[in-house]
Amino acid sequence: MTTIKDIAKVAGVSVTTVSRALNGYSDVNEATRKKIMDVAKELNYSPNTLARSLVMNKSKTIGLLVSGLNEGAVKDNFTFEVLSGVNQYVSDSDYDLILFSTNSTKQREKTYSQLCKERRVDGAIIQGIRTDDPYLQEVVESNIPCVLIDIPIETETVGYVTTNNRQGAQKAVDHLIRLGHQNIAMINGHEFAVVSQERLKGYQDALKVANIEFNPDWVVNGDFNEEAAEKVALKLIESNPEISAIFCASDLMALGVMKVARRLNIRIPEQLSIVGYDDILLASYVSPPLTTVAQNKFQMGYEAAKMLIHTLEGKDEPHVKTLDTDLKIRETTKKFNKN
Amino acid sequence: MTTIKDIAKVAGVSVTTVSRALNGYSDVNEATRKKIMDVAKELNYSPNTLARSLVMNKSKTIGLLVSGLNEGAVKDNFTFEVLSGVNQYVSDSDYDLILFSTNSTKQREKTYSQLCKERRVDGAIIQGIRTDDPYLQEVVESNIPCVLIDIPIETETVGYVTTNNRQGAQKAVDHLIRLGHQNIAMINGHEFAVVSQERLKGYQDALKVANIEFNPDWVVNGDFNEEAAEKVALKLIESNPEISAIFCASDLMALGVMKVARRLNIRIPEQLSIVGYDDILLASYVSPPLTTVAQNKFQMGYEAAKMLIHTLEGKDEPHVKTLDTDLKIRETTKKFNKN
DNA sequence: GTGAAAGCGCTAACAA
DNA sequence: TTGTTAGCGCTTTCAC
Numbered sequence: 275m276t277t278i279k280d281i282a283k284v285a286g287v288s289v290t291t292v293s294r295a296l297n298g299y300s301d302v303n304e305a306t307r308k309k310i311m312d313v314a315k316e317l318n319y320s321p322n323t324l325a326r327s328l329v330m331n332k333s334k335t336i337g338l339l340v341s342g343l344n345e346g347a348v349k350d351n352f353t354f355e356v357l358s359g360v361n362q363y364v365s366d367s368d369y370d371l372i373l374f375s376t377n378s379t380k381q382r383e384k385t386y387s388q389l390c391k392e393r394r395v396d397g398a399i400i401q402g403i404r405t406d407d408p409y410l411q412e413v414v415e416s417n418i419p420c421v422l423i424d425i426p427i428e429t430e431t432v433g434y435v436t437t438n439n440r441q442g443a444q445k446a447v448d449h450l451i452r453l454g455h456q457n458i459a460m461i462n463g464h465e466f467a468v469v470s471q472e473r474l475k476g477y478q479d480a481l482k483v484a485n486i487e488f489n490p491d492w493v494v495n496g497d498f499n500e501e502a503a504e505k506v507a508l509k510l511i512e513s514n515p516e517i518s519a520i521f522c523a524s525d526l527m528a529l530g531v532m533k534v535a536r537r538l539n540i541r542i543p544e545q546l547s548i549v550g551y552d553d554i555l556l557a558s559y560v561s562p563p564l565t566t567v568a569q570n571k572f573q574m575g576y577e578a579a580k581m582l583i584h585t586l587e588g589k590d591e592p593h594v595k596t597l598d599t600d601l602k603i604r605e606t607t608k609k610f611n612k613n
Numbered sequence: 614m615t616t617i618k619d620i621a622k623v624a625g626v627s628v629t630t631v632s633r634a635l636n637g638y639s640d641v642n643e644a645t646r647k648k649i650m651d652v653a654k655e656l657n658y659s660p661n662t663l664a665r666s667l668v669m670n671k672s673k674t675i676g677l678l679v680s681g682l683n684e685g686a687v688k689d690n691f692t693f694e695v696l697s698g699v700n701q702y703v704s705d706s707d708y709d710l711i712l713f714s715t716n717s718t719k720q721r722e723k724t725y726s727q728l729c730k731e732r733r734v735d736g737a738i739i740q741g742i743r744t745d746d747p748y749l750q751e752v753v754e755s756n757i758p759c760v761l762i763d764i765p766i767e768t769e770t771v772g773y774v775t776t777n778n779r780q781g782a783q784k785a786v787d788h789l790i791r792l793g794h795q796n797i798a799m800i801n802g803h804e805f806a807v808v809s810q811e812r813l814k815g816y817q818d819a820l821k822v823a824n825i826e827f828n829p830d831w832v833v834n835g836d837f838n839e840e841a842a843e844k845v846a847l848k849l850i851e852s853n854p855e856i857s858a859i860f861c862a863s864d865l866m867a868l869g870v871m872k873v874a875r876r877l878n879i880r881i882p883e884q885l886s887i888v889g890y891d892d893i894l895l896a897s898y899v900s901p902p903l904t905t906v907a908q909n910k911f912q913m914g915y916e917a918a919k920m921l922i923h924t925l926e927g928k929d930e931p932h933v934k935t936l937d938t939d940l941k942i943r944e945t946t947k948k949f950n951k952n
Numbered sequence: 953g954t955g956a957a958a959g960c961g962c963t964a965a966c967a968a
Numbered sequence: 969t970t971g972t973t974a975g976c977g978c979t980t981t982c983a984c
Contacts, residue, residue: 322733323733324667324732325667328661328663328664333663343696343697343700344697344700345694345698345701348693348694348894351687351690351693358684358686359684361683361714365714370711370712371711371714372711372712373677373700373709373710373712374709375710388659391614391659392659392660392661392662393662394661394662394663555687556894559895559898559899572684
């Protein structure tokens with residue numbers, strides 16, 4: 275592997291000059307530069323970013339901490355879409371992306387900030403971790419610039435991008451109310467997700483506006499998980515036959531509810547209306563197609579990367595970005611009809 | 614950021630000793646080691662992998678070159694599943710993954726091997742690039758160990774994992790033949806994918822066994838693309854009404870064909886049988902559920918990572934891994950019925 | 953069992 | 969415009 279030293283020798287100059295020439299500094303004679311460039315090409319030179327990073331004290335890498343990068347996440351490819359968005363922005367910059375997957379056993383050995391510090395990443399994007407994750411706090415308090423997805427923490431070095439979850443949920447429930455539903459249950463994620471808290475508020479907002487009393491027994495957690503949602507939905511439906519609509523905090527859970535309904539011979543949407551959240555790919559393909567609150571996951575990733583890199587480049591940008599959601603009315607919701 | 618120098622100072626030893634202690638060498642006094650460990654913890658030390666990599670001349674990173682990491686790839690999340698598999702294996706090793714996305718404009722500026730060399734990756738996994746990619750050859754010829762996915766090149770430092778495409782295709786077509794179909798068309802990908810070449814052979818194999826003459830006009834390319842497949846399928850079906858079954862080299866293309874059939878009021882599977890390839894998530898969700906040849910994309914990634922890391926660790930492993938496919942018979946195929 | 957010193961490939965004062 | 973020198977944080981001979 276050729277180094278600038280080799281080039282210097284062949285070109286008959288010092289390494290400094292080589293370095294300057296290669297990095298496009300102006301204070302180098304054009305003839306010298308050309309010579310150096312030629313030699314570099316001839317020797318098939320590649321700069322060693324490791325050495326450069328070491329001395330410059332920045333690595334031009336950004337760490338992507340994700341937790342949903344596993345086999346089970348295929349159905350709900352939230353993580354993938356965010357990753358695509360991140361990648362889209364990053365690949366047009368001169369940064370590279372290093373992946374820290376935290377679903378493995380390794381996460382217990384090393385904290386997020388350790389991973390970042392060891393690799394000397396310039397910044398990090400964090401997605402899919404729970405608010406009760408013991409290492410979240412730590413990475414936020416380290417002075418590594420980071421952008422969180424769906425976790426509203428804002429400091430000097432920390433920003434976040436999220437969507438308007440409260441409003442999104444409200445739209446969904448409002449839609450059900452307009453269809454005449456009064457007995458609307460909610461299957462939420464879990465308490466350690468800010469989005470769950472927000473979506474619950476949106477649900478309550480909508481009820482309030484319509485003067486419908488909030489019944490806490492009708493809100494249960496399905497852990498953002500299809501099977502768990504099935505279980506809680508089953509119990510909910512069986513013990514509260516008056517429920518005519520269910521708002522789910524994720525599409526995956528909505529799919530679980532649809533399964534249960536099918537099993538119980540409850541027709542959707544005639545007997546039960548369902549609204550999901552996310553607009554995953556499957557939402558428009560299941561039968562009947564799922565009414566849901568769409569969030570642009572790709573854009574979330576894109577904006578996160580943009581925010582982070584802008585911060586790293588010293589551009590003084592807002593540290594918060596909230597995207598809008600979009601209610602997609604499909605075929606799992608219908609006018610209430612009391613049989 | 615604390616360095617071993619800081620630790621040495623506080624612990625009252627030399628940097629050499631610190632290095633040895635931290636790296637678990639045996640020739641260091643237990644008391645000294647303990648002291649050093651304590652100081653390291655106290656100072657919240659993180660090793661600088663950049664410096665280490667520089668001197669050791671290996672980075673403990675593996676590069677992942679993919680081309681399908683963009684918004685459009687959501688439906689056909691082949692890339693994502695492979696990535697998950699890679700990640701699964703890698704995250705249980707002490708390597709990290711660095712993502713080189715090549716769909717961007719950047720790919721034209723820097724070749725794959727340049728990317729790899731600059732970042733000093735120890736090895737690379739390459740997925741989703743075409744055999745006519747000008748930079749493929751280059752990276753293969755560089756002496757960077759790499760594992761290719763679905764490109765059968767084998768050298769001292771290059772291996773690959775793939776599935777048995779020929780057999781998979783044969784199974785699919787054989788299935789159609791057993792159902793009584795004689796006029797079976799194929800929508801292939803493109804000529805710069807080895808899998809397309811192989812699947813075509815499998816198609817021909819099946820015909821041959823059944824003594825059905827091969828008609829080259831009935832094999833058209835859809836570029837692994839839903840829209841393109843729609844177009845070619847339309848032409849194919851309209852000008853050859855005798856075709857009763859179509860084998861597609863990807864599920865995405867099969868979806869395109871299904872769309873066309875719907876538009877032409879051709880009932881599936883009654884009037885037209887369709888077999889796809891891949892078994893993407895949607896395959897089992899579309900209506901009717903798609904009969905297809907399943908390949909385990911997650912495992913492909915997993916095996917690729919395993920092969921690469923084993924190679925890097927000097928384990929002498931076979932450089933080729935061929936996985937089996939699995940014909941999933943669902944509801945787009947039916948006994949031929951000449952009306 | 954420990955330390956001094958060299959060096960990995962690069963950048964950046966400072967001097968000439 | 970160019971070169972000398974030091975140093976980024978680490979590992980590794982080699983000597984003690």
